[in-house]
Amino acid sequence: MVFKAALTLLSLAASATLSNAVNFGATGYVDVAVYGGTPDGKAAGILYGVPNQVAYDPNTAPSFPDSLATDAGITYVRTGGAQTPYPGWGMQANRGNYQGYEKRFASSLENYRSARRWGAKVVLLPHDIWGGDAYADLQKGEWPCDNGDCSEYGRFLDRLIADLKSNSMVEGLAIDIWNEPDGYGFWPRSQDQFHQMYSFSFNKFRSAFPTSSGVLLQGPATEQPPGANNGWWQAHGAYLQKNPSVIPDVYSYHALIGRYAADCGNDPVTMQQDFDALRGKYGLPIRPVQINEFAYKDEQTPGYYAWFISRLERVGVSGLRANWGSRVGLHNDLARLLLPSSDGKSWSKLGEWHVAQYYRKTQTGKITLAGAAGSKCFDLYVTQDRSAGRVNILAGVRGQEGPYPINVKNVRNMPQFANLNALRATIKEIPFNNLGAVSAPTILQNAASVPIDGNGWVNFNLTLKLDSAYTIDLFA
Numbered sequence: 001m002v003f004k005a006a007l008t009l010l011s012l013a014a015s016a017t018l019s020n021a022v023n024f025g026a027t028g029y030v031d032v033a034v035y036g037g038t039p040d041g042k043a044a045g046i047l048y049g050v051p052n053q054v055a056y057d058p059n060t061a062p063s064f065p066d067s068l069a070t071d072a073g074i075t076y077v078r079t080g081g082a083q084t085p086y087p088g089w090g091m092q093a094n095r096g097n098y099q100g101y102e103k104r105f106a107s108s109l110e111n112y113r114s115a116r117r118w119g120a121k122v123v124l125l126p127h128d129i130w131g132g133d134a135y136a137d138l139q140k141g142e143w144p145c146d147n148g149d150c151s152e153y154g155r156f157l158d159r160l161i162a163d164l165k166s167n168s169m170v171e172g173l174a175i176d177i178w179n180e181p182d183g184y185g186f187w188p189r190s191q192d193q194f195h196q197m198y199s200f201s202f203n204k205f206r207s208a209f210p211t212s213s214g215v216l217l218q219g220p221a222t223e224q225p226p227g228a229n230n231g232w233w234q235a236h237g238a239y240l241q242k243n244p245s246v247i248p249d250v251y252s253y254h255a256l257i258g259r260y261a262a263d264c265g266n267d268p269v270t271m272q273q274d275f276d277a278l279r280g281k282y283g284l285p286i287r288p289v290q291i292n293e294f295a296y297k298d299e300q301t302p303g304y305y306a307w308f309i310s311r312l313e314r315v316g317v318s319g320l321r322a323n324w325g326s327r328v329g330l331h332n333d334l335a336r337l338l339l340p341s342s343d344g345k346s347w348s349k350l351g352e353w354h355v356a357q358y359y360r361k362t363q364t365g366k367i368t369l370a371g372a373a374g375s376k377c378f379d380l381y382v383t384q385d386r387s388a389g390r391v392n393i394l395a396g397v398r399g400q401e402g403p404y405p406i407n408v409k410n411v412r413n414m415p416q417f418a419n420l421n422a423l424r425a426t427i428k429e430i431p432f433n434n435l436g437a438v439s440a441p442t443i444l445q446n447a448a449s450v451p452i453d454g455n456g457w458v459n460f461n462l463t464l465k466l467d468s469a470y471t472i473d474l475f476a
Ligand SMILES: *[C@@H]1O[C@H](CO)[C@@H](O)[C@H](O)[C@H]1NC(C)=O
Pocket: 403, 404, 405, 461
């Protein structure tokens, strides 16, 4: 989530090739006659990004308007006091100083309270409260279960569990046991030591928070997604198979490969197929999956965000936007849905904020069958509301430009459309604007009449701009 400086430089160097984006060609489809699930904002989570006093110390944190989060319908906040100006427990406690722990816990608690006020769930990151976020020199501190001794880490977990309980920080809580244990930045130790720490933590948390408490235990939150060629994941699958009592309530991993992933990769659909294969190979049970950091920073644009939403919804995986900020910048922009003003006291909306708002506030009713044939680079997320007589289409693309035909089939299945020969359509573009403020989506067509063809379809042919998302509202 942070410390990707080397990768960033590589990405900048490669940006010259950006304008050569290939159009792989695809046709989008919607079937108004097939609908079902109720939208629950699976893909509207964020990693950090929520202002809290500790992150702004020694300055005063600005007051943050709740509506910026509630209008974007944030569903998950993942937090743990990272990058605040206090080292965590593991960097101080062995010298008798608990201030860093207390500050990082206070930061987490304030974020928890904000999230719960917004109706969002919380994913807690104990590794950050321990101080495993590379704020201090990685090699200076103590890491859980160093030299086979988990006792100091056990004292940390006991204190953390007591503080969670005494602060009523339990409802809506999930605990991600450790972040990115497959990467040096967050776990400069062996996989065997990770497994020792993981089981030790899991058992302590589970005895404090039995399944009946509703607290979910998650893992392993890897930097690399599961796959047949991923030795770390294969070893982890075998470990869980041998130790079924520590199989997590929610499996977690990250999707951070970036826009240059070959063949429209970094794809939650492909990752879920790989995960299911691995799960089957090691006889692990089906449980919910969370990709709790998705999109490398060059994938944080409206077009990619809409595509990620569609892909996550397609496989029923919850998703939290990655956060590429550090220090205060990790805590101040809802994982780059917002643009803080230069004095840090007010915020403008970025294009992606409007994608979230459309997804969460306009796309109500029932999820409707939709997709794109011909390429993984295109997808659609579609809802319909039969009480209001409307269909709402979010068109996401992964780095594509040019034409995108979309056929909306069986429109007369909607009772309000049954006797019509034309519908009205409002089409909007949500631009990237190079990370500049976007006050509102751009209206391309306002309530324009579109004919229903001889098949009972309504047909569109969008002209995509790179990085833009598009919305189509259909009504009588
Ligand atoms: C969409 O528009 C493009 C460019 O204007 C055109 O080449 C293509 O044939 C159109 N596709 C459909 C299905 O109308």
